Amino acid sequence: MTRIHAERALVEGRELTDVVIETAEGRITAITPGGSTEPADLRLGTVLAGSGNAHSHAFHRALRGRTHDQGGDFWRWREQMYAVAGRLTPDSYQRLAEAVFAEMLVTGWTTVAEFHYVHHRPDGTPHEDPNAFGTALAEAASSVGIRLTLLDTLYLSSAPGRPLLPEQRRFGDGSAAGWLGRWRDLRAGNGPVTIGAAIHSVRAASPDDIAQVAADLPPDVPLHVHLSEQPAENEQSLAAYGRTPTQVLADAGALTPRTWLVHATHLTDADIALIADSGAGVVMCPTTEADLGDGIGPARELADAGVRIALGSDQNAVIDPWLEVRGLEAGERLRSRQRGRFSPAELETARASAGYAACGLPGGLRIGACADLVEIDPESVRTAGAALDQLALVATATDVRRVVVGGRVVAEDGRLADGRDPAALFTHALKELG
Template sequence: MKIWVDRLVRSGVLERGVLFEADDRGTVVAESTSDGCPPDVLALDAAAPGFANAHSHAFHRALRGRTHESGSFWTWRELMYRAAGRLTPDGYRTFATAVFSEMVAAGWTTVGEFHYVHHAPDGTAYADHAMEIALADAAAAAGIRLVLLDTVYLAGGIGRRLAPEQVRFGDANAAAWLDRWHALRDALADRSPLVTLGAALHSVRAVPRDALGAVAAGLPASVPLHIHLSEQPAENDDCVAAHGLTPTGLLEAEGVLSPRLSVVHATHLTDDDIRLLGAAKVTAVFCPTTEADLGDGIGPAVELRAAGAHLAVGSDQNAVVDPLLELRGLEAGERLRSLRRGRIEPSTLWRIGSDAGYASLGLPAPARMGGPLDLVELDDRSIRTAGGELEQLPLTATASDVVRVVVGGRLVVHDEHAIAEDLRRSIDTLFEEAR
């Protein structure tokens, strides 16, 4: 498989006439430059390495356009639980295929799916990892690279049992989750070259203190580990009251902080939290459209980066599926927080959206030797982008400017009208089951 790119923006730097060659698994095995496109090779005009959605809950897509209300994250969460309670393996396979297809059409070439809807609503385990296999099948059908972040969810809050609506998320204890994780890894082996297995701790609310370190120690060192962190002030208050430590301080005390850890949201941090996260070289995954939608607040991205942390972005609840709007939202949030412009350079935004997101998911950088041949072609002459510099597209373009998407060296083509119909049908079915 060979692909030629006339204008390639890689790490924010414009390169001309780049010819890639990939092997059968979609890994870049050769790269050169050419003044023109060789015959019988797919040619892209203006392109960039693929975007990594480092944090997604696919089923939250069902809530889009149905949850506008006054309230908070906590009131929104009750509606989310209702949607989670209605998922079945077969229904989720169909729905997630449409959601992942929407992501590819928007320019996401990789997704980290933070997955905790493991079991039947009464907590009974499905045979053969049915929910997880449904997501793997959906990703393969959509043509997106998936890192399935199988998630530990053991408590309904600090010191509280799982509520009835949370029972299907849980396992008996950390050891039981680890057993299931290792069995799932075997079940996914060689299923699709697009699918790999990662892990997640849901939060310090949902994972008891003694389980935090046990899970981290029980996983292979190469496996990426993610966690929701300090999304809400109430989470911080409860953690300090129970443990005398902030959530970040608790992770540090239990030996969880490390370069393989990604902390999602990281919105309400102390100066000491920022110092600890930076020293550990974690990745902070910001989800600006979700954090705005839920009224979560704006996290200290610039301070984290200055302290040594890496940054990535995700779509989280999928109220918006657009990598360029997430990147622009990251910069916009910093401008609103600081009352200053130019907080994150466009070249850095490109790296945050691509290389850093892939790294947070345990993947090599795309469109580089030894990495996956994942590319997004963008229109820099559209009504939104005309007249601007190609290198500054993260500040002007949207998913509407995505022309073509390549995952693993293969062009992924979807009919957006068909995706929309599949989404509508799946969501209507999901909510009809509630009546």
Template sequence: MTAPEPARYHAEYAWLPDRPAPDADVLIEVVDGRFGTVTAGVPVPPPDARRLPGLTLPGLANAHSHAFHRALRGRTHGGRGDFWAWRTQMYAVADRLDPERYLALARATYAEMALAGITCVGEFHYLHHAPDGAPYADPNVMSAALVEAAAQAGIRLTLLDTCYLTATVDGKPLAGPQLRFGDGDAARWARRAGAFTPAGAHARVGAAIHSVRAVPADQLAEVAGWAADRAAPLHLHLSEQPAENEACLAYHGKSPTALLAEAGVLGPATTAVHATHLSDLDLGVLGSSGTGVCACPTTERELADGVGPFRKLVDEGSTVSLGTDSHAVVDLFEEARAMELNLRLTTLTRGQFSPVELLRAATEVGHATLGWTDAGRLEHGDRADLVTVRLDSARTAGVPPVGVFFAAGAADVTDVLIDGRPVVREGRHVRLDVPAELSAAIATVAP
């Protein structure tokens, strides 16, 4: 990609990093994909500045994605069940994917994210091999498909290459659709993951431990060490289901959090996804270690997982980011308010998170947990990501800018700039017919 030309934007309102109230008439200069000057109180813009009516925010970060789950939206509600029943349907989609189909589905899914104001995504990737478990001729061809999908959709990607070795906490081998997830052991996972270099400056690689079900205790440290040696982010699913906690306690005599702490996995470079069913001791361990947490409220309610103690985690010292996970909804505004509103239901108390905290979770913290510490703020020198939200739709009319996370939705996003390049204009992707792409890609893999 060539660097974009310098450009200037005039935002009706913009949420600046050094003060919580949105400022009016903000002139924003973009040079070589970075913010230059950001000046509030400029009522008369220069003639070459593009006007952005509404509220302009930093780019939103989706810290947890399984792109192929998008094919399940609206297809899993035919009967009662729980996470484990849903997982069977998810495996059916996974079994149908090859590199070409995955490229098409991920491109469409990432383009839907761009329409929703998401400028960066963390892809928790474990579809490594062919359906029978045999490596492809290029053992990282599925990773390359995701990197290319993000490039075509116009967003940044942190590929969280996921170690997935066993089916259960007690070490039962992978079978059926799970075969394609596994590398045999952590050493072979590390060799394969370490051999991959993403094409393009829009992508980087991190690591992931799928869960304590999927990586034996004696191999957790190798994955964590791989990430630490590369100063790369490390993510993991943690205590998403009570059954996971019960199995871990029965086999190891301790909670998943305690097991991970003992293995040296936790810390500021690590993000625990879901963190739904935690003891008070777990809360303290995660917070005191500085481990981040990623809330995925729309997926957690979709799968009947429960409501995580995110306020308590933040109070203990964790940061919180947001993810769309299974893509039952691709809408960071909904994820942010769902985190707050779900906690109101369980605590009977309003105001768990302030609007400023919700903004930071959706922007700055999310980018940082994916390794992009120079994004998520409208600040000189940072990556020039802009998301403009209408304040005159049926949802947002009459709402003060500070209330956007309690009123707006993805459909209210009008303009998205990523690294200084326009990706969405007037509510449409500049390159892709996203509904048509989604329909065509899902038709090839849906159960």
């Protein structure tokens, strides 16, 4: 049991002062404003709920600052991404993920949904432990102290009706049944990690495969899918199935409240209605969608239809939850030429509790939620004068003082609690990767 005293905190949209937050077994059990401090309290200043990173590919971080001179579009970038994927081993990926998760933690991401599809050797043959890569990611998260939802991913084809490309062979399990068998083994030995599931995309799995996975996964398992990130995906789906990717998922029984759709950039009005009616959520990744030239998705239309919106760092070209928040709002302003497209409360939900929901966890600063908090400097050159409920619109990772996961300080002033520097971890990991 831990008692935390915050000078002020944003609690379900309200600014409260002298807030006592009581925790037990990693969850918040009581929140009391106007409380006094006790000697054993963990004392914090300005506190927000921890940020939920609802979509990440950790190994993409190796491409940061190394692809701009190549130009091109998403598909050109993908070739470079595959080259990095081809060099990964379980050991090198563990070191790389450790660095990436450490960077997430010190910037204020307190949980992450890792969309994981690098499974086997480059030629597609399994390791002695078929889940060696998943285990490596779990150990990396445990090492730094971030919560992890591991979204082991079904990836069977390069496009509708086409086999995996040579550079994609390590992603595949041969069939939906083969993937489900390996997934069950992974879940059986998950330990403290939340094991979720993902279907890479409608390009990477047939409607029958999608239906089998949707039917066979336990109903409490979060299911994530890349959806309509590129117009080419929509074109391929229409050509192969006569339906949009959203309609394919709906017809296969894969569009339900436990489903989270990543990107959802190029949707029709009918797609938006299907998503809203299903209760599924959408994960937007503004810094990645901008970096890759994907486009600006219909975030406001989705939200107006009642769709939950969460945020993710995706390719990790930027790891900063506060910039994802601003990217969501900025994209809407650019589309509409209007300000204030999302209220502070809506942006806070996207950053915190919706991101946690996508990870299959309770988030936000409320009783019953994970005891995950971020302390922000309210008087930096960026944040001075800002209202508490609008700090996320002005802060950056630099303004994060301390990070708490499960009631315990896990990062402080840009370093992990044990003193490790994420930059040094990454430098070492990149040398090992080659």
